[in-house]
Amino acid sequence: MSSRNEILSLLREEEAFLSGQELSRRLGLSRAAVWKAVDALRREGYEIEARTGLGYRLAAAPDALTEPEIRSFLGETAVVGRELRCFGELDSTNNYLKTWADAPDGTVATADSQTAGRGRMDRSFQSPKGKGIYLSVLLRPPLPPDRLPPVTALAGVSVCAAVERVCGVRPGLKWPNDPVLCGKKLCGILTEMSLEAETGRVQSLVLGIGINVGQGPEDFSPEVREVATSLLQALGRPVSRPRLAAALLEELDRAYAALLAGDLSAYRAAYRRDCVNLGKTVQLIPFGGGERETAQAVDVDGDFSLVVRDAEGRERTVRSGEVSVRGLWGYTE
Incomplete structure (x- = not known):
């Protein structure tokens, strides 16, 4: 762990001030190294108070999709999120993971913005900087391809569960895979699978998820604005992106375990309950x-x-x- 992350971890743990001398002693760093790490954190958006004779205190953290912020909310997961890579910008988080040949099962990539985000049928997924959660998970399930069609539905249920945990409101699901709030699309999900040509064995499955968190109407193109919403628009209040991203990774980890175990009964029941199309x-x-x-x-x-x-x-x-x-x-x- 870098000195920057070590200092951030200590400041998170302490509500009171920590002196530079105490930080130096605990981490085995010079006072100059402590100051440089604190300065680097401030430049990343962390509000760190400094008082003569008292030291440093973390006053506020940025709403950032960085590994330290996501992991500060992330509990233990069996597979999903053990390897987590966070970027300021990518063309597509799905593309990034598809080109990483030896990425381990459960690897997650996030981006603060995407320049070429994609949805189903090669539609564009608008991914403005600092507004949404754009992440992909690479899975290597030891299952035949005919066991994998439910993956996208499991992701939809996982999104609904994560939003409910963090926001206190549960989205519905427009069949087959669109979480919706107030009758509008909240999230896009894209699943891409790679098979071994000779055997038909599954090499990898990349699950891409984009959740609209802080967008206003002006962040969507006119045609998308008619059908899309964000948590900010629907709830009228901001939502922590790293907290929601962490909740989503935990829910996806549970869903992946259910897929591997072959017991999807709870997810089928949840999907039927959430599906806004049934009976209409x-x-x-x-x-x-x-x-x-x-x-x-x-x-x-x-x-x-x-x-x-x-x-x-x-x-x-x-x-x-x-x-x-x-x-x-x-x-x-």
């Missing part, structure tokens, strides 16, 4: 063109596919790779 009339929009259909969304099956009923009472199952779902009159309604 929806539009089915085929990918690649074709006529829109109107149907009643009646259930989510064991693979998290949507069961719909047409006007003649016939039921069928649609999958996320086949259609997009919208409400009859808007994004969810």
Whole structure:
């Protein structure tokens, strides 16, 4: 651990002032090294009081997606987040992990902004600096590909659980994978899988998640503004990004353990409870063109596919790779 991180850790632990001499003694550093580390922390946005005869005290921490800030809220996880890399800017957190050939299972990459964030169907995901949580998790599950379709749904449930823990309000889920608040999209989720050509064995699965935290309407393009919201807009108050990121990693770790154990019953129940489409009339929009259909969304099956009923009472199952779902009159309604 660097001297900067060691000093930050000690200042977090102490509510009272810590003298430069005491910091030097505990860490085996010179007084000059302590001062340089404190100065570096201040330049990163940490408010550190200094009083003659008393020393230093941490007054406030920045709302930053850095490893020290996320880990200050992060409990023990079995896999997800053991390796955590945080960047000021990336083209895409998914792209970063896909190019890291030997990244261990559960590696997480975060970025304060993305220049080429992506959603499903190669749509752009707007990722303004300092406004959202943009992170990806690389998983190496020892499972066949046909066991992995639920991963995106598990991520959606994990986002809802993390937001509920930190904010006290639980988003809904627009099938198949969009957490929503106030009828608008709060989060984007993109899953990308790599298979070994000769055997079909899963090499890696990269799960990208972008949560809108502090955006105002002006941070979205006009077309996105119609369907997107942020926690700030929905709740009317700021939300700590590192606290929410840590809660999300803990929830994803639990979901990954359930996937490996093959017991998804609790996640299916949570998904059905959170799905805002069930019991409503929806539009089915085929990918690649074709006529829109109107149907009643009646259930989510064991693979998290949507069961719909047409006007003649016939039921069928649609999958996320086949259609997009919208409400009859808007994004969810």
